[in-house]
Amino acid sequence: MGVDSDVLSRARLGDRSALAELWRTHQAAVLRYLRSRRTVSPEDVASQVWVDVATSIGRFDGGADDFRRWLFTIAHRRSVDSIRRAVRQDRLAIRAADTVADSDGADVEHDRHAAIDRAVALVASLPDQMGSAVMLRVVNELPVEDVAAILDTTDGNVRVLVHRGLARLRRKLSVTDGGHATMRGAS
């Protein structure tokens, strides 16, 4: 999932192809993370994240792992800003259960897009800190200390959040016949 140091070096100099490669490599992860946090207009917020990356990448010093930690830090802060702005504007974020209900019974169950949407909806059904901890620590495989830094919490709390989040997902998926009903109830 990472990029090599050469791409980062060229991206620091403003190389357009290197910036494009960074974007293609991490755009999906950033976008899914934003969606799992029920960010309003996640595509727009993702674009802002990448503009911030391009603005500050000249001062960035580190490898691929450092870049991913830095990237998700920016994405998390942008997501928080977006959610706060939406609350001020009295715009409620789309609940995960509603998204699941909308896709219920659709013909695209076997479609990859539908699987991704369903997975994002499942994680989004978790509490905010719990879902973010799962996305960052389990899905994107960031170190515990990095996740703790991004979420502004302790390493132990990150481990607890990840454990409880996976357990809650397992319970949701244990009911084979009433999976959808379980997810609605979780919301």
Place this chain on the structure above:
Amino acid sequence: MSLFNDPDDVVDALRAPATTTELADESSVVELMANAHRTAAHPSARRTSMTSMSRRTRVATLIAAGVIGFGGVAAASPGGLDILSVGSDEAGMTEEVEEVTTTVSTTIVEEVTTTTAADDPDEEVETQQRVNEESSEEGEEEGEENVDTKGEQIEVGVVEPLPDGRDNLDTKFDENDCAKDDGGNELNHGKTVSAVARGDDGFEEFEVRDAAHSDCGKVGRDTDGIDTDGDDEIEESEAEEATEEVDVEPEKPKTDQAKSKEAKSNGNAKSKEAKSNGNAKSNGNAKKSND
């Protein structure tokens, strides 16, 4: 039926490669990133543009201060108070400033001319004599009409001869009445006037003014006051000459008027010149303001 049987399936789905939907608008986002990087990498360019804008602002401020300062000087004159009533129209304000400038310049030039003439009486006398000469020359050239520079016509008085040879109906005194010595020779003009003033015998009925205006004792006149040839025809010819002679007395107002008109014309010429200079100045100011 659920798509996921285990949380690992969910994680695998979330780790799946990006879809075409997720990677849409790649070009626009990359363009935004490139612009953001270029802007961040060259902050000096943005600083330079701000500096140049500040320099332009300073230049504009200096020009505006100059225009306002000059307008303040013009507005300080009594005629410049009307500028306060001018609206915010830039063209109208410029025209008003031009008018004020012209008025001030003209007034100054006229005052200077008047002051110079009053301070130097000799020059004034010379100017008056010059005006008289010019007026008399014009009168001789144009005969009975004297056309001034503005086209006004002034009638020059013509003396009609009297039946008894007197040249003035209102004057009783005549050159025949000039004072003479014991030998019958005509005395000079001053003695004649003095005799009239004293009221000597034979001069009681005359007035001093009439005697002073007479030609008694003047050079070129027959001293005996009588025709040299004693010919009456000659007297008639003298009477005819007298009719052609231009009386000096009525010319005086003409010369005065001519003098004043001459002065006016000179003043007008000077004021026009001053106006043109003022307009040139105001044009320069307008050019400055346009700059």
